[in-house]
Amino acid sequence: MEARAAWRNHGHGGWRRPFAAISLTLVMALVSAPWAGSAGEKRLAIYAPVTSYSVTVVDRNGYEYVGLSEILEPLGPTTSRTDGLHWKVRYNNGDSEFSAGKNRARVRGHDVDLPANFLLESGRGLVPVSSLSALLPRILGNGINFNESTRRLFVGNVTTTHFTAQLSHTTPARLVMNFSSRVNPTIGTEPGKLRMTFSREPIVAPGSPTLTFGDKIIPSANYSENNGTAEIVVNSGAALMASFSNDGRTITVAPAPQATSAPTPTAVMQPATATSSPSAAPSSPSIVPSPAIQHVYAVVDASHGGDDRGALLAAQLMEKDVCLALARRLKQELESLHIPTLVLRDPDANLTLDQRAVEANSARAAIYIGLHAASDGRGVRLYTSLLPSGGENNGPFVAWDTAQSRYLPLSQSVAQGIASELQKKQIQVRTLAAPLRPLNNLITAAIAVEVAPPGSDVLDLNLPVYQQNIVSAVAAGVMAARDRLGAPQ
Amino acid sequence: MIPRHLMIAVGILLLAVLGMGIYAARMRGRAAQTAPTTSDTRPLAPPVSGPTEQVTLYVAVDDTGTLRVQQASIPLPSTRQQRAESILRTLLEIYLSRNSSHPLGPGADIHAVYLVSPGLAVIDLNSAFANGHRSGVLEEELTVTSMIQTLAVNLPDIVHVKILVDGHDRETLAGHADLSGVYDVSAVAQVTAQMQ
Numbered sequence: 001m002e003a004r005a006a007w008r009n010h011g012h013g014g015w016r017r018p019f020a021a022i023s024l025t026l027v028m029a030l031v032s033a034p035w036a037g038s039a040g041e042k043r044l045a046i047y048a049p050v051t052s053y054s055v056t057v058v059d060r061n062g063y064e065y066v067g068l069s070e071i072l073e074p075l076g077p078t079t080s081r082t083d084g085l086h087w088k089v090r091y092n093n094g095d096s097e098f099s100a101g102k103n104r105a106r107v108r109g110h111d112v113d114l115p116a117n118f119l120l121e122s123g124r125g126l127v128p129v130s131s132l133s134a135l136l137p138r139i140l141g142n143g144i145n146f147n148e149s150t151r152r153l154f155v156g157n158v159t160t161t162h163f164t165a166q167l168s169h170t171t172p173a174r175l176v177m178n179f180s181s182r183v184n185p186t187i188g189t190e191p192g193k194l195r196m197t198f199s200r201e202p203i204v205a206p207g208s209p210t211l212t213f214g215d216k217i218i219p220s221a222n223y224s225e226n227n228g229t230a231e232i233v234v235n236s237g238a239a240l241m242a243s244f245s246n247d248g249r250t251i252t253v254a255p256a257p258q259a260t261s262a263p264t265p266t267a268v269m270q271p272a273t274a275t276s277s278p279s280a281a282p283s284s285p286s287i288v289p290s291p292a293i294q295h296v297y298a299v300v301d302a303s304h305g306g307d308d309r310g311a312l313l314a315a316q317l318m319e320k321d322v323c324l325a326l327a328r329r330l331k332q333e334l335e336s337l338h339i340p341t342l343v344l345r346d347p348d349a350n351l352t353l354d355q356r357a358v359e360a361n362s363a364r365a366a367i368y369i370g371l372h373a374a375s376d377g378r379g380v381r382l383y384t385s386l387l388p389s390g391g392e393n394n395g396p397f398v399a400w401d402t403a404q405s406r407y408l409p410l411s412q413s414v415a416q417g418i419a420s421e422l423q424k425k426q427i428q429v430r431t432l433a434a435p436l437r438p439l440n441n442l443i444t445a446a447i448a449v450e451v452a453p454p455g456s457d458v459l460d461l462n463l464p465v466y467q468q469n470i471v472s473a474v475a476a477g478v479m480a481a482r483d484r485l486g487a488p489q
Numbered sequence: 490m491i492p493r494h495l496m497i498a499v500g501i502l503l504l505a506v507l508g509m510g511i512y513a514a515r516m517r518g519r520a521a522q523t524a525p526t527t528s529d530t531r532p533l534a535p536p537v538s539g540p541t542e543q544v545t546l547y548v549a550v551d552d553t554g555t556l557r558v559q560q561a562s563i564p565l566p567s568t569r570q571q572r573a574e575s576i577l578r579t580l581l582e583i584y585l586s587r588n589s590s591h592p593l594g595p596g597a598d599i600h601a602v603y604l605v606s607p608g609l610a611v612i613d614l615n616s617a618f619a620n621g622h623r624s625g626v627l628e629e630e631l632t633v634t635s636m637i638q639t640l641a642v643n644l645p646d647i648v649h650v651k652i653l654v655d656g657h658d659r660e661t662l663a664g665h666a667d668l669s670g671v672y673d674v675s676a677v678a679q680v681t682a683q684m685q
Binding site: 374388 | 551665684
């Protein structure tokens with residue numbers, strides 16, 4: 001297997017810095033394992049007209065807390081700053097102020113009592129989950145609908161997704177479920193059940209949580225909500241399979257063909273494959289559904305950061321902030337497609353180009369996506385590496401400056417796929433090679449995305465709808481390239 | 490007692506003196522403000538005497554994000570190194586001119602171009618060039634590609650190009666375009682084709 005260490009080429013005099021393999025080993029140890037969220041993690045789902053996403057919920061002093069900035073940032077322009085024990089957040093030009101250890105906040109000039117004290121942890125403002133019903137309408141200036149027990153939050157006039165389930169009396173019988181908008185659930189199977197988990201879709205409950213069909217093979221289905229997700233479980237006396245049609249608006253559940261080989265323990269499938277795999281035969285041992293991917297699949301790099309503000313796009317609008325907002329959105333979008341994602345720079349921090357390359361290589365992801373923003377031009381520009389001269393590999397060691405060379409055709413292919421997805425959304429797009437580090441140092445498919453404004457106003461770079469459109473297309477492009485990208489290394 | 494008409498005349502004279510003083514002060518302030526812009530920070534033009542030769546320039550156009558081929562007739566020195574410098578300075582003049590299609594920061598200049606055998610050219614920019622450059626992947630790439638392609642097309646034996654700033658290695662031009670490595674002219678030619 002190819003060694004993951006890389007070294008800088010010393011050709012052309014002393015312009016290349018040597019890279020110590022020992023530092024790579026140390027960094028690899030630091031960045032291993034804990035990037036992917038744990039299965040038992042508490043989540044809060046937010047459904048808004050422009051986007052849907054979820055944030056982590058943490059337990060503190062017997063209460064559930066959530067980061068307020070994490071909720072607000074995808075919804076609109078948000079800035080926050082810490083001043084001693086005070087934490088101030090500005091959303092859409094409305095100021096709110098919180099004090100660590102106090103249960104009273106000042107929101108847009110009004111006092112709001114919190115059910116538990118506000119907490120400040122490493123510059124992150126945490127508010128009790130149970131305070132959201134009081135806080136968010138004032139901060140957002142919008143109505144919300146919050147189900148605290150299931151942790152599902154609907155903001156503004158979000159279009160909810162309804163569904164109907166009807167049994168088709170064919171032989172064998174099939175359950176046809178029609179949804180009012182496209183859905184993309186995780187599907188798990190176990191003996192006697194087919195479980196569809198909707199983590200992103202604003203699905204609402206049917207008239208009754210239990211649907212009965214009076215059929216031997218598919219007698220009933222149950223709807224439930226929990227931990228920021230909605231779930232439909234189809235009960236059955238036989239192994240079931242699900243297939244998607246009608247652009248993801250229809251799911252048909254039918255008995256699986258009889259398996260002739262040993263049961264396969266795969267229990268989670270993506271709808272992009274059109275048909276889920278059948279579960280094990282009913283007589284087989286119980287199979288516990290498990291995530292299809294255990295490792296980070298994509299690394300998203302919010303460029304610049306810390307002292308490096310990047311381009312000053314407009315007064316008060318720095319490239320590093322736009323990159324971070326895009327990175328967070330892209331992570332949510334990718335994870336909603338069940339693609340575990342690591343954001344390299346979150347929150348604002350200094351990271352050198354070498355550090356980014358080492359961390360990305362150590363994560364052994366299937367794809368690296370660097371994010372940039374620009375004020376010139378329109379739409380999106382996709383870059384792959386313009387490799388520098390030189391770079392001879394030495395035995396198992398790959399030349400640092402041209403480490404990307406082996407993966408360049410794959411990177412170009414992925415960039416073309418993403419460009420197609422952007423064009424589908426009527427976003428102007430261009431693909432180019434560019435001398436842009438750390439692309440050339442990466443030993444995986446690697447692209448950079450430079451986002452320019454949609455029109456003449458550079459401030460439109462911050463529009464949630466525009467950002468969401470772009471990250472959706474990028475995520476769709478990555479999803480479409482999964483066969484070519486393969487599994488994480 | 491002083492006659493009234495005399496007092497009025499003196500008053501008018503005092504007002505005139507005051508007005509002239511204010512006017513002079515304003516003029517002085519305006520002159521001070523405009524003084525820095527009157528100094529010409531553009532690089533020296535190539536020598537105007539001697540026979541001219543036709544050179545091909547790859548000029549960046551920000552509006553379209555492309556490189557435009559432009560021919561120019563300029564007097565060129567006899568040594569290859571000076572020819573390289575003259576050609577790049579001609580390109581720079583276009584960028585520093587009024588209504589430039591790809592403006593550079595004031596004072597941007599090229600210290601020198603060194604031709605190092607075999608086939609390696611080293612372009613040494615001044616710090617004003619890099620520090621005043623607009624930040625952005627495409628903007629920076631247009632600058633770098635434009636210079637390298639212009640140099641390579643007019644001096645075909647150049648196969649590699651290295652860019653320094655004030656004689657030193659620099660990580661990026663203005664936060665994006667990599668200057669730490671050595672550019673392969675054939676790879677840059679492919680990018681140039683994409684940009685036309």
